[in-house]
Amino acid sequence: MNLSEYQGVWVFIEQNEGEIEGVSLELLGAGRTLADKLEVPLAGVLLGDGVRSLANQVVYYGADEVYIIDHPVLKDYRTESYMKGVIELAEKYKPEIFLYGATPNGKDLASAVATDLSTGLTADTTMLDIDLENRLFEASRPAFGGNIMATILCKKHRPQMATVRPKVMKALEVDHTRIGKIIEETISLKEEDMRTKVIQIVKDVSKKANLADAHVIICGGKGMGDLQNFQLLYSLADSIGASVGGTRDVVEAGWLPHHLQIGQTGETVTPKIYFAVGLSGAIQHTVGMKNSEIIIAINKDPNAPIFDVATYGIVGDAMEILPKLIEQFNELKNHTGGELSYV
Amino acid sequence: MHIVVCVKQVPDTKIIKINPKTNTLDRRSAPAILNPYDAHAVQEAVRLKKLVGGTVSVVSMGPPQATAIIKKSVEIGADEGYLISDRAFAGADTLATSYALSKALERIAKIKPIDMVICGKHAIDGDTGQVGPGIARRLDIPPVTNVIEVTEVIEKDKKVVIKRKLTSGYEIIQAQLPCLLTVEKEINEVEYSPLPNMIRAAKYESIIWTVADLENVDKVQLGLKGSPTIVGKMFSPPKPEGGIRLEGTANEQVNKLMDLLMEKKELFTLQTTK
Ligand SMILES: Cc1cc2nc3c(=O)[nH]c(=O)nc-3n(C[C@H](O)[C@H](O)[C@H](O)COP(=O)(O)OP(=O)(O)OC[C@H]3O[C@@H](n4cnc5c(N)ncnc54)[C@H](O)[C@@H]3O)c2cc1C
Ligand SMILES: Cc1cc2nc3c(=O)[nH]c(=O)nc-3n(C[C@H](O)[C@H](O)[C@H](O)COP(=O)(O)OP(=O)(O)OC[C@H]3O[C@@H](n4cnc5c(N)ncnc54)[C@H](O)[C@@H]3O)c2cc1C
Structure with missing residues (x-):
């Protein structure tokens, strides 16, 4: 694996019924810091059905680029369909760091993607940093009931991936003057191929x-x-x-x-x-x-x-x-x- | 139906102690137990077996002592238990763990085809929750994580209806069998084991496999060698900076606090509404 082929920081943008989850905006804030340290672009990865209109918001919260896959089969989150889209994007554009919210769907997706990409995934992190000298991502997480922190490294595989706990990182102030590049990709997905169906979503407010x-x-x-x-x-x-x-x-x-x-x-x-x-x-x-x-x-x-x-x-x-x-x-x-x- | 539950032996983190000098785990201080979420996973498998009939197997990767949690699973009602134990598995991160366990599952499937795999939501020591979805990918079966209820098993169509917990609320999912579930504690109460189970467990001999007993294993993907992640360093959580300690009598302190809060208006604008 040629590590230098992999460039850029990516954030998976979790959306539910057209609304971006708070944790994704927080991750754009954290991702901005990492991208600036590495002097690379920050990108948001947005999947769903009819989600193009959300792309600007991703830019306003700090992204330079937004990768979009818009498809009816992606209406509700399902591991099978979302994983396929995210893996295709990552294989094509090769990010060096890829962050996900440590939510039920974010963790589920990241675990599946890491398995197919044969790369490391650090779980439930609360501190993110870059070791500039070695160009390594340092993802730290509380261990053993929070008494201690462990920094997990992924030296030889890319992308370096982590799920990040909600409400730990800070979102940037929204900036409506920011301009970003929107990259839309297509994917072939068929409902008949899906082995899971979401029958109903029940919100508990x-x-x-x-x-x-x-x-x-x-x-x-x-x-x-x-x-x-x-x-x-x-x-x-x-x-x-x-x-x-x-x-x-x-x-x-x-x-x-x-x-x-x-x-x-x-x-x-x-x-x-x-x-x-x-x-x-x-x-x-x-x-x-x-x-x-x-x-x-x-x-x-x-x-x-x-x-x-x-x-x-x-x-x-x-x-x-x-x-x-x-x-x-x-x-x-x-x-x-x-x-x-x-x- | 053949249900296989993945069970892990973990140190009881309620009792665990950290050596403050070396920042390492004092393993002697913590007794080894069946991961609590996995106890719920076994219980659910046993419940489904009572409902539709079949067999419940459990599989664990760990040191030879991990047969203790296989016995525990038999107490809860499992029929068969497999332990894969080999130095080659040591030092595995979640990627290498899901690889080894999927190889064991493939072997078990040769003995009896598998209809469902159940894992815990996470193990209380490693605490990643990544192993279950990893296994599902490797076996190419759909994963359903954070399950709080298996509502229905439709045997003739090979389908299950499941409630899955979300950040707020839940969703109802229909999944084709075979599939993999990871379960939350809410899914059931782990029942007291009936006496016949206890007796069977006491005498039960786990089936133990080494790497040589598994088929088509790429050894490079096992253990430390097959693990892309490593623990870089361990450190005490940073102490956040404390702020101002207010002085004086109770009245003085309260007055001072009110003054400070009024000064901070820009942060949380104190508004008045009629
Ligand atoms: C794996 C694990 C997970 C845990 N998860 C959580 C969690 O999610 N949330 C959580 O909160 N804890 C959690 N705990 C427990 C945690 O370690 C502490 O035991 C708990 O937070 C202590 O609760 P407390 O501060 O209310 O009580 P105590 O520690 O008993 O503190 C009481 C405090 O009140 C002060 N006090 C007494 N009387 C007065 C008075 N009249 N006026 C003013 N002050 C007074 C005392 O000085 C003392 O500081 C967890 C522990 C473990 C091992
Ligand atoms: C402090 C610390 C931090 C770590 N952080 C990471 C990390 O960020 N990323 C990473 O990839 N690895 C990490 N690891 C390594 C990880 O703990 C091991 O790979 C472990 O073997 C499996 O992960 P887990 O305990 O998190 O299991 P989880 O994924 O939380 O377990 C979920 C379920 O999978 C099944 N399962 C898991 N392990 C076994 C087993 N051995 N036998 C049978 N069933 C099993 C059980 O059903 C369990 O309920 C860390 C380890 C430590 C000590």
Whole structure:
């Protein structure tokens, strides 16, 4: 394999019913940095049925090129059909790096593509970098329950591929002045050849609206003491229009249902403001929230690790601090004569 | 129906310890168990067998001690268990793992044709979830990942109806047999093993194969040699920079926080609406 034949950074653009997934935009941001370091173009790979109109958006978020395959058989994601398209593109244009969101479909697709291309695939990465001297892609992922990071390399095979966790990388500001090259490829696919059929897609919106999309999250930990004290968090949430989440210990204590758990084995969130109240800040928790814009920690132990990730730290008893905060926010609300909401 | 489940022996990561000095896994600290997702996979195979009849086999790649998880699978209700064990398999990444397991599956298919392969969603140690889809590609059968329910087996048409979990919600898929599923924990509850299973498991002798027992194996694709990825380095996660520690009494700290938040308006514009 002649490694130097392979050039450029590619991002698989995951779309559902004509809407690009957030993780794909995040990957265009991360991919831009990698492409700039390597001085190569960044391309988005867009497959679907009637998706041409999405190409501009891919450019506005950082791509120089967009490869498109538009075909009725690609209407819904299926490993068989998507894999075929992506493999044909990769074999023809030979990218050196290829990123996918670590979503059910992204992981599924990347695993199949890696097998056919006989190349390496690093799973669920959270840090991406380039070793310029050796022109190698360094993809790092949490290992053994997040206690440690492992950097995985793929030295002798191309493309170097990775799936990347959603909500870890940052999307660029949308730039409507950007111009890119659109390359459309055709593919021969027949519905009769497909061995799987998508019969129905059922969206569950309830869960998403709760945490993943919240602008402000109040997260409580075991330090809240009991279920009754935990209710204080809802009062604060009410006063600023926030959602409430919890640590694993809180979920295990039965104070919250599992879908409101934040962290490695729960949701990953990136709100504008994250209140961490009475929680210690174990690594398994912080991997799920550390990319929030502003983190406010309230903990009575000055040595709690949560202060290492907090933007603002308050050392004190939550039972004393919370009522004061609630009072202040309510006052602000009355003073301005309306509802507080964060944009 | 012949269902084959891929089962992996893993260290129990709930108990695992990392040596902070060397950043390596203290293996002695962690007992070896059947990968929890694979227990659900075996359970599902056993459930389907009860539904439509047939045979459940399990296959594992690992050291000789991995026969322990084959016995465990027999306890859950598997009929037959194969272990492929050879130094040549050592150091495999997911590409080499799926290659070796697909060769074992081809061999098993010669004994009895396979209608369905079931894997766990991921193994709790390597945690990639890449082996299942890799096997499906190599056997050229359709994969259905993240399965939360096998709704229907239509034997006469050789089809299954499956619920597959998505980022938000799920989809209903019809797949032709043979196919490969990877299963989530929600798919079932692993039941307590009935006594006859326990007795059978205690006496059960796994069928053990080395590379020489498999057919048409390209040795270059096995183990470390066949693995495009390598672990470059291990390091502690970077400590993010902490910010401002607010000082003073509770009141002073709260007031200071409110001031700071008001200053940061441009980030999250505090709006008022009537
Ligand atoms: C494989 C694995 C996966 C995991 N996944 C997750 C996950 O997804 N999410 C998650 O959260 N955890 C996860 N954990 C658990 C994690 O390691 C911690 O055990 C957990 O986050 C601790 O929860 P906590 O902070 O609520 O409780 P504790 O660690 O008990 O912390 C309580 C904190 O509250 C403070 N406190 C006590 N009283 C007060 C008071 N009156 N006022 C202010 N502060 C007070 C204490 O100083 C202490 O810091 C996982 C663990 C493993 C091994
Ligand atoms: C810290 C660390 C990080 C790693 N990162 C990567 C990486 O990014 N990319 C990569 O290619 N490799 C990686 N590996 C190597 C990988 O763990 C091994 O290839 C392993 O043999 C299979 O991968 P897995 O444990 O992730 O299995 P998964 O793909 O998560 O397992 C899914 C299912 O496949 C089946 N299965 C998996 N292994 C076996 C087996 N031995 N026998 C029977 N059935 C099995 C089981 O049904 C299992 O539930 C890493 C290893 C370590 C220790």
